[in-house]
Amino acid sequence: xxxxxxxxxxxxxxxxxxxxxxxxxxxxxxxxxxxxxxxxxxxxxxxxxxxxxxxxxxxxxxxxxxxxxxxxxxxxxxxxxxxxxxxxxxxxxxxxxxxxxxxxxxxxxxxxxxxxxxxxxxxxxxxxxxxxxxxxxxxxxxxxxxxxxxxxxxxxxxxxxxxxxxxxxxxxxxxxxxxxxxxxxxxxxxxxxxxxxxxxxxxxxxxxxxxxxxxxxxxxxxxxxxxxxxxxxxxxxxxxxxxxxxxxxxxxxxxxxxxxxxxxxxxxxxxxxxxxxxxxxxxxxxxxxxxxxxxxxxxxxxxxxxxxxxxxxxxxxxxxxxxxxxxxxxxxxxxxxxxxxxxxxxxxxxxxxxxxxxxxxxxxxxxxxxxxxxxxxxxxxxxxxxxxxxxxxxxxxxxxxxxxxxxxxxxxxxxxxx
Numbered sequence: 410x411x412x413x414x415x416x417x418x419x420x421x422x423x424x425x426x427x428x429x430x431x432x433x434x435x436x437x438x439x440x441x442x443x444x445x446x447x448x449x450x451x452x453x454x455x456x457x458x459x460x461x462x463x464x465x466x467x468x469x470x471x472x473x474x475x476x477x478x479x480x481x482x483x484x485x486x487x488x489x490x491x492x493x494x495x496x497x498x499x500x501x502x503x504x505x506x507x508x509x510x511x512x513x514x515x516x517x518x519x520x521x522x523x524x525x526x527x528x529x530x531x532x533x534x535x536x537x538x539x540x541x542x543x544x545x546x547x548x549x550x551x552x553x554x555x556x557x558x559x560x561x562x563x564x565x566x567x568x569x570x571x572x573x574x575x576x577x578x579x580x581x582x583x584x585x586x587x588x589x590x591x592x593x594x595x596x597x598x599x600x601x602x603x604x605x606x607x608x609x610x611x612x613x614x615x616x617x618x619x620x621x622x623x624x625x626x627x628x629x630x631x632x633x634x635x636x637x638x639x640x641x642x643x644x645x646x647x648x649x650x651x652x653x654x655x656x657x658x659x660x661x662x663x664x665x666x667x668x669x670x671x672x673x674x675x676x677x678x679x680x681x682x683x684x685x686x687x688x689x690x691x692x693x694x695x696x697x698x699x700x701x702x703x704x705x706x707x708x709x710x711x712x713x714x715x716x717x718x719x720x721x722x723x724x725x726x727x728x729x730x731x732x733x734x735x736x737x738x739x740x741x742x743x744x745x746x747x748x749x750x751x752x753x754x755x756x757x758x759x760x761x762x763x764x765x766x767x768x769x770x771x772x773x774x775x776x777x778x779x780x781x782x783x784x785x786x787x788x789x790x791x792x793x794x795x796x797x798x799x800x801x802x803x804x805x806x807x808x809x810x811x812x813x814x815x816x817x818x819x820x821x822x823x824x825x826x827x
Contacts, residue, residue: 531743538747539754540765548655548760550642552621556651560820561602564654564763564771565644568595568663568706568723569632591659593632593640594707595723598648599774600817607774608784608823610813611720616788617795617802618647626799637760648814654767655760662756664699669752670733672696675705675726683708702726716803717793728779735776786825789813 548565569591598610614629620643623634631643641652658666667673676694686704690697697705706726712718734753739745759768777783789809795802813825 528743532746535743535747535750536765539750540768542751542754543768544758545761545763546637546655546657546758548637548641548657549762550638550645552642555642556645556649558651559818561600561817562653562767562770563650563817564599564601564656564767565641565652566595566597566599566771567593567632567637567640567655567657569657569659570594570707591632593629595720596628596640596644597724597727598644598650599771600650601770601774602820605820606783607777608786608817609724609775609778610817611724611787612644613716613720613787613790613793613803615716615801615803616647617797617804618643621646625797627802630799641760649811650814650818654763654771656763656768656771657758658756659758660703664703665752666699666734666749666756667697667702667730668699669749670730670739672698673702673726673729673733675729681705681708681711683711685710702730715793715801717787717790720787724785727775728785731772731775731779735779784823786813786823789825 593614596612596614598612600608600610602608612628614627616628617625618628618631620626620631620634621639623630628640628643628647632640635642637655637657641655644650645652674694674696677690677692680692681688681690683704686708688701688704688708690701690705706719706723709715709719712722714721733739734749739749774783778785789806790803791806792804795804809825813823815821816823
């Protein structure tokens with residue numbers, strides 16, 4: 410076969426036997442090449458960035474981090490080994506704007522103020538209607554030796570047995586009899602101090618006292634002789650306290666007020682039966698309607714304590730009645746308050762010198778006493794059945810009674826026990 414020299418450059422060089430050093434170097438190069446290939450395909454270990462919070466790993470796209478270099482991780486389906494798929498970003502919930510929250514609060518505040526103003530206006534209207542229906546009488550003594558003022562104010566609360574507003578049927582139902590005229594059936598002295606708790610003192614109607622120009626007689630005789638004016642004068646002379654206001658209620662008005670509040674609940678320790686008062690009440694708690702309530706506060710012949718037991722029942726019932734009248738069901742309901750207030754206004758008579766402010770002070774003081782924040786007592790008595798020319802009377806304990814009235818006049822501590 411002819412030899413062509415131009416083909417020699419394409420002919421492979423004949424392999425020669427390598428020396429031991431060259432063979433070892435070739436093996437090392439092959440090992441490095443294989444190692445490099447393995448390094449290129451080995452997963453990159455997960456590296457924690459300094460200060461990175463574990464709670465946020467995988468939550469955000471690292472491509473937003475500064476210094477990040479694009480290495481083809483945006484390809485679909487690609488996931489860096491050791492890392493979770495990033496969660497889809499969601500917009501944070503929108504908070505209501507500060508202006509909107511402020512507007513909502515202002516609307517609520519305006520509504521509350523509107524309701525409050527409406528309630529106050531309704532109270533003012535009801536109070537005006539009540540006071541407009543109240544009867545005024547002359548209860549100011551026209552004498553020169555009235556006692557001077559003291560610490561606080563004193564008011565006289567009187568319940569009369571007047572039957573003028575009662576029909577024949579009502580007189581029979583209530584057991585009031587047919588006696589004409591009126592007498593003071595209940596007499597209470599209410600002391601409202603400048604500071605401190607109010608005090609309610611019962612003055613038994615059969616108290617044996619001096620009546621101006623009429624000598625010694627029962628306290629209720631002063632009302633029969635000279636009405637409210639002489640009764641006020643008699644109480645002032647007997648106690649040494651100047652009275653600032655006068656309030657009176659009759660039989661018919663009392664029954665109407667009790668019925669208007671829906672009755673008054675009383676709890677009796679024993680049955681109460683009194684034929685003259687037309688009542689037959691079992692022991693236990695029960696609601697007394699107007700006629701039953703009237704008989705309960707008037708009866709005395711079935712009570713072994715006589716007039717003393719009666720005045721205690723009167724104070725107890727009056728406290729329960731005031732609680733009913735001042736209950737939220739009445740006070741917070743303008744319509745019910747109007748009904749109860751109107752019935753009370755028609756039933757009351759006040760002294761001409763008694764102002765609406767003084768009447769309000771009486772009401773607040775009575776509510777305090779009814780809630781237990783006051784003192785309710787009977788004038789100290791030496792003999793509850795003292796015989797005299799005018800019949801059986803109640804004789805006061807002169808020394809203890811004088812101490813009580815002096816404490817009220819000077820603002821001292823009332824030491825008399827209920």
